Amino acid sequence: MARTEISEYGEFGLIKHLTEGIKPMQPSTKKGIGDDCAVMDFGTKKVLMTTDMLLEGIHFNLEYVPLKHLGYKAAVVNFSDIYAMNGTPTQITVSLGISKRFSVEDIEALYSGIRLACERYGVDLVGGDTCASMTGLTISITCLGTAAAKDIVYRNGAKLNDLICVSGNLGTAYMGLQLLERERLANAEQPDFAGKEYLLERQLKPEARRDILESLRKAGVKPTAMLDVSDGLSSELLHICTQSGVGCCVYEDKLPIDYEAAALAEEMNLNIVTCALNGGEDYELLFTCSLDDYEKLIPVDDLYIIGHITKPEYGCNLIGRNGEELPLKAQGWNAFQS
């Protein structure tokens, strides 16, 4: 039998390959695979559903990630997927695979983080599965959410001349990870995080940008396409452009960069723009909206217009500080690669 290595496909390629040709059969299924969430219709409101799996050694390293933070993050990244559809997260189930290395206190700490996230975001933990594992810790969370049909924002609605906006800042979570890795390798008795607490927080305890959705609602702006930045800006912009059948143009000097992150990048000889484009795990909202909404966007706090949607033949490009055009590439993150 032929053997194709999973690394040849990569994460997205494999999912696409495996789910090709799957067609919904249930009348209640309004949207299946291909966005942040599935969408179901069971009555007056649409139900959104999303799921995320975190594996020890791949997604987290317990040498520097406290279990409570890990639980918090595992829940929040799911909420972020629901917000990225302009929905409200309502319920989660939590499945854990736990090796003998872990004590009850360890799992309590993990759960306390999950529960804290649920409390803060008003989400119910409604079930799950807890089982032994041979090695390490596995966390799989599924989240449901609701939205009125007219409010849901997919990835495929970006139109020519739409503005491209992003919340918060980019590359910061990645710099937090670099910092943790550096201190781990330095193996110092007391890691030196002074003045860099914000970077750590972005990596260890990200928040979902519910506040941005509220601001947009108040401002009367409905995005035309939206997702959350989990794999890096380049990769997410390519998702929007591919699914909307458009091109895009974003400007290097418009990318929101945190100054602590920039300082650390310089210290570590990293290009902060590359980190912003490909770093991932920022969980900021990236969306497009009509040019007509420009005036309404200006007063919205912590939101940045970074470019605009173009014709598809233009492609997806970054305009550098000197006006040079650089095609965006989905470097993303491919843990299947050896």
Added chain:
Amino acid sequence: MARTEISEYGEFGLIKHLTEGIKPMQPSTKKGIGDDCAVMDFGTKKVLMTTDMLLEGIHFNLEYVPLKHLGYKAAVVNFSDIYAMNGTPTQITVSLGISKRFSVEDIEALYSGIRLACERYGVDLVGGDTCASMTGLTISITCLGTAAAKDIVYRNGAKLNDLICVSGNLGTAYMGLQLLERERLANAEQPDFAGKEYLLERQLKPEARRDILESLRKAGVKPTAMLDVSDGLSSELLHICTQSGVGCCVYEDKLPIDYEAAALAEEMNLNIVTCALNGGEDYELLFTCSLDDYEKLIPVDDLYIIGHITKPEYGCNLIGRNGEELPLKAQGWNAFQS
């Protein structure tokens, strides 16, 4: 910091411990933790949600479980949880953690089993997450289902004098596993499964008993309490009795036992009644219903009345062939035990 071993709690104890005091906040949450499924209300129908995680080396051994069967089973056990609430499964999400040992063809085989199960049961695969793992294969599936509010059957509705019924037969999946293990240890070039195909099928490719629910609907019987037998009859009966605040009495000579399973048990020096009580993975439906439904139950195919509900002070007992009373114990399956 104190260290309590997870084995001291066991599977159910740990879940109970971790979820103690969690209260639903969303008005749409009608039932959270504590049954086969969570129940949500989003409009005209109730939405059911359940999740199951399978880990290599704990729940399956790929030395003798074909990946396609594994995928089929991983989906069906979730459907079984929805049927056990008297609902209809409608959507699943599938999360996979995959080590480098696996090829694309391997994962295709796994997915083909999942997709076959979805087709047979009319369920939509609506999303998921696929990621690399350091070791082995992890499968986490979450299933949604729907039911009219008046149709949902919980675990806590059993009443004094209710009949206790079970579908199919018990202990057969466990004997299938014993057979697979025996042949694996014998390490013969060609394992000897002749005449025992049914046992293998029960272990490797179980079905969810949708047919029984249809029969009950036609017969005009609505169970008062129900669940699916995943951890063994004893453990499941104790769930019903604890949550309903009743006792029970089941009869050894009424337990439905498959003759192939009984023959193999004798051959392997195992007590088939113990296997039926504690074996697990049969995915049969166990339910209680009013004594008034007795006449309606008789014509239902593949359904067996094995006992009745008693006052709580009687406890939960098995009446042996010689009239002796044996208290039921949740031996279940505790993979956390060393």
